[in-house]
Structure formats: C-alpha cells, structure tokens
Amino acid sequence: MDSSSSAPAGASARMSQPFAPPQQNIPRIQRALLDWFAVNQRRLPWRVHYTPYEVWVSEVMLQQTQMERGVDYFNRWMARFPDIAALAAADEEAVLRQWEGLGYYSRARHLLAAARKIMAEHGGAFPSDLEAIRALPGVGPYTAGAIASIAFGEKLPCVDANVERVIARVFDVDSPVKQDPAAGVVRRWALRLVPEGLAREHNQAMMELGALVCRKKPRCEVCPLAVFCSSRHLGIVEQRPVPGKKAVIKPVQAVTGVLRRAGRVFVQKRPPSGVWGNLWEFPGGRVEPDESPEQAVVREFMEETAFTVRVAATYGIIRHGYTTYRLTLHCFGLELADAAQSALPQLTAATESRWARPEELDGLAMPAAHRKLADRLFAVAPSAAHTP
DNA sequence: CAGACGTGGGA
DNA sequence: TTCCCAAGTCT
Numbered sequence: 001m002d003s004s005s006s007a008p009a010g011a012s013a014r015m016s017q018p019f020a021p022p023q024q025n026i027p028r029i030q031r032a033l034l035d036w037f038a039v040n041q042r043r044l045p046w047r048v049h050y051t052p053y054e055v056w057v058s059e060v061m062l063q064q065t066q067m068e069r070g071v072d073y074f075n076r077w078m079a080r081f082p083d084i085a086a087l088a089a090a091d092e093e094a095v096l097r098q099w100e101g102l103g104y105y106s107r108a109r110h111l112l113a114a115a116r117k118i119m120a121e122h123g124g125a126f127p128s129d130l131e132a133i134r135a136l137p138g139v140g141p142y143t144a145g146a147i148a149s150i151a152f153g154e155k156l157p158c159v160d161a162n163v164e165r166v167i168a169r170v171f172d173v174d175s176p177v178k179q180d181p182a183a184g185v186v187r188r189w190a191l192r193l194v195p196e197g198l199a200r201e202h203n204q205a206m207m208e209l210g211a212l213v214c215r216k217k218p219r220c221e222v223c224p225l226a227v228f229c230s231s232r233h234l235g236i237v238e239q240r241p242v243p244g245k246k247a248v249i250k251p252v253q254a255v256t257g258v259l260r261r262a263g264r265v266f267v268q269k270r271p272p273s274g275v276w277g278n279l280w281e282f283p284g285g286r287v288e289p290d291e292s293p294e295q296a297v298v299r300e301f302m303e304e305t306a307f308t309v310r311v312a313a314t315y316g317i318i319r320h321g322y323t324t325y326r327l328t329l330h331c332f333g334l335e336l337a338d339a340a341q342s343a344l345p346q347l348t349a350a351t352e353s354r355w356a357r358p359e360e361l362d363g364l365a366m367p368a369a370h371r372k373l374a375d376r377l378f379a380v381a382p383s384a385a386h387t388p
Numbered sequence: 389c390a391g392a393c394g395t396g397g398g399a
Numbered sequence: 400t401t402c403c404c405a406a407g408t409c410t
Contacts, residue, residue: 062406069396070406103394106408140408160406207406216404217399247391249402275393322394326401368395 022170022228029170029228030195030202036224037205040212042067045074050200052126053084055151059143060107067211073102085124087115096278096365103368105277110138128152149199157190158203162210167193168241169214172230177241252325255297256284256370257334258377259309261343264357267364268304268350280364282373283349284329293330301334305345305353308337315377320369331373 022029041047044067046058057077062070077098081087087095092112099108114136118126126147127133134144148154157163164177167186175182194202213223218237220226231240259266259282267280285300287293294311301309313333320327336343345353356364358378366374 059406064393064405064407065395066397066405101395103396104407106393110408138408142407146406158406162406204406211406246403277393320395321402323404324392 017227019233032224033205052151059146084115088119100365113137149203157194159190162207166210166214169231170229176244178244252327253287255293255330256282257297257332259334264355268353276367280366281370297332304349309334310337318369
C-alpha cells in the first residue's frame with residue numbers, strides 16, 4: 001500500500017515502461033487506444049451499420065443505462081421501428097410500451113417527437129449538421145457530439161462519464177470533474193485527443209476503455225494507457241476522478257390500489273410531464289404522517305378519482321429503489337364501497353382512465369413497480385409475455 | 389445551477 | 400439488505 005517508495009506505484013511487480021507524461025505523448029496515446037479498441041471492443045448491434053438512426057437510438061438508450069440491458073432493448077426497438085419513418089408513424093403508446101422498464105421515459109417521448117420533427121423539417125433524412133442535431137428533442141451536448149462524430153465522422157469529442165474518468169486519471173484532474181474548472185480541462189483534453197479522420201473509432205474507444213478497463217475499480221494491469229497515466233504514476237488512481245456531492249436517499253411510504261369491478265380493473269394514464277409521464281398506473285400516492293396505508297389508499301382514490309372505495313384484500317409490499325428515494329409500496333385490492341355508485345371517475349391526477357380487462361394491461365406501458373404488481377396478480381401466460 | 393427524472397444488477 | 404451505480408437532458 002505504501003507508495004512512498006522510490007518506484008512509482010505498480011512499477012515494481014512486473015516489467016514496465018517508464019512513465020510517459022500524457023501531455024507530450026498525444027499521438028502515442030491515440031495509437032495505443034485505437035489498437036486496443038480494434039482487439040477488445042465488444043460486438044454490439046449498433047456497431048455494424050453506423051447509420052445515424054441506429055447511432056442516435058443507441059446513444060439515447062444507453063444514457064444512464066447499462067450496456068447489457070441496452071442490447072435487448074435496441075434489438076427489439078429496431079425490429080419494431082426499423083427506420084425514422086416507422087418510428088414517426090408509431091403511436092406513443094406503442095413507443096412507451098417498447099421502452100417500458102428502461103426508465104427515464106422522457107427519452108422515449110423525445111425520440112418519437114424528434115422522429116416526427118425529422119420527417120417534417122428534414123424530409124425524413126437525419127440531419128448531419130451539429131446545430132440541427134442538437135436542436136432535436138432529447139439531444140443534449142453529449143448525444144449531439146456522439147452522433148456527429150460516430151455517425152458522420154466529425155472531429156468532435158464525446159465526453160460522457162466514462163471519458164471523464166479516463167481523462168481525470170490519465171491527466172490527473174484534481175477537482176470534481178462535473179464542475180467547472182475541471183469540466184473545461186476535461187473537454188479540452190478530450191478534443192485534443194481526437195485523431196484526424198478517426199473520430200468514430202476514437203470516441204468509442206475512449207468510452208469502451210472507461211467501461212471495460214478504467215472502471216471505478218480500475219484494471220490498470222491491462223490498460224493500454226497505463227504508461228501514460230499520471231494518477232497511476234502518482235499512485236492515486238483510486239482518488240480520481242474527484243467525486244461531487246452525493247444524493248441523499250430518503251425512504252418513502254406509498255400505496256396503490258387495484259380497484260376491481262365486474263372482472264375489470266381500474267387504471268389511469270399519468271400526465272405528460274413529471275415522473276412516469278404518459279404511463280398507465282393503478283391510482284395511489286404517499287402515505288401521510290399519522291395515516292395507515294389502508295387509510296391512505298382510500299383517501300388517494302377519493303382525491304384522484306372521486307371513487308369511494310373499500311379495502312378488500314392486501315397484496316403485500318413492493319420495494320423499489322430510485323435515484324433519490326427508496327419506495328415502499330403497499331398494495332391493496334379494492335372494491336367500490338357503494339356498488340351502485342357511478343363507474344365514471346372524476347380524474348384529478350390523470351388525463352384518461354379505463355376499466356381494463358386484465359389481459360389488456362399487457363399492452364399498456366406501466367411503471368416497473370406497477371407492472372410487477374400486475375404480473376403478480378394476473379400471471380401472464382408464457383406465450384403472451386413479451387415483457388422486458 | 390440544483391434537482392428531477394427509473395431501473396435492475398452487482399458488490 | 401443497502402449502497403451505488405450506467406454512453407445525460409430538461410427546467
């Protein structure tokens with residue numbers, strides 16, 4: 001552990017080249033990276049054609065998402081929406097159902113909106129101009145650069161969390177990478193590293209290196225850039241990148257109820273903005289202080305639908321983790337307290353509702369926790385299960 | 389600029 | 400079980 005000995009950390013265990021400062025060895029870094037990528041890149045469905053559409057969809061899909069999961073979603077997406085025109089012509093309902101389980105549903109809504117914009121404003125051809133790409137809904141600075149460089153070969157860097165990590169280590173960036181002095185430094189080095197005419201390969205190589213080798217727990221033994229790595233030379237790889245502030249996870253108690261009537265269940269469609277925008281759910285909400293889950297679900301139904309309901313069954317608890325909360329969802333079976341009351345709700349938290357046959361739920365996009373509950377109650381026949 | 393926006397998997 | 404993610408964008 002003691003790195004104060006004369007040899008740089010890691011240099012003693014095996015034969016190694018002397019440290020070569022990265023600032024003076026850009027061409028060697030570029031070559032080492034490309035050579036490494038040529039041999040070690042994973043075979044992925046979006047690394048075959050490099051059409052703008054495929055690059056775009058894969059980049060959006062992989063935002064905040066693990067590669068493993070992205071592959072299945074990507075293949076199913078391309079089978080269902082093979083090109084921009086097919087996507088533009090799709091119903092949002094179908095698009096969200098394809099996306100179900102991936103989270104951050106605004107990505108799917110933006111993808112659809114952007115496809116329609118491309119049809120309307122670019123004659124159906126994906127724009128190659130960086131500004132036009134950036135103007136598409138859901139395309140921010142990262143994704144615009146990724147598409148421009150990977151699909152169109154523009155000499156631009158892609159700076160995602162992987163690349164930030166690689167650069168923070170190789171160039172020993174010693175302040176939080178997400179914030180400004182460091183973010184600018186990272187962008188500058190990222191740009192200087194892009195070789196002429198090879199932006200596609202280089203940018204993917206940087207991200208792939210971050211994903212496979214320069215991970216949070218780095219594998220310096222197999223890193224093609226080890227000899228150029230400043231933080232490794234200093235024995236502080238584990239201290240790079242410097243982290244920002246971390247989120248506080250707060251526990252939340254919530255309820256949801258499956259209201260049944262004549263063999264059907266009540267579901268409602270959430271508003272377009274906010275969490276789970278345009279997805280279908282069983283009504284519910286938070287448990288207030290000094291309130292039991294049973295009381296909460298009755299109150300929430302009254303507030304959201306004007307139905308007076310009664311708890312008829314307890315369906316247990318579903319635990320679901322989020323970025324900023326840890327949800328404990330108490331689930332109930334409900335019936336109308338007065339069987340004679342109208343089956344027409346007065347919606348206050350939804351844009352539409354329906355009394356659905358249980359099989360119908362399979363065609364509706366629902367949040368993961370609600371899908372979990374639906375599956376638990378109405379076990380889907382294996383042949384019908386195309387749930388992610 | 390900080391906070392919202394999801395999820396299943398690995399340590 | 401709990402913690403921490405993983406190829407960001409929008410407001």
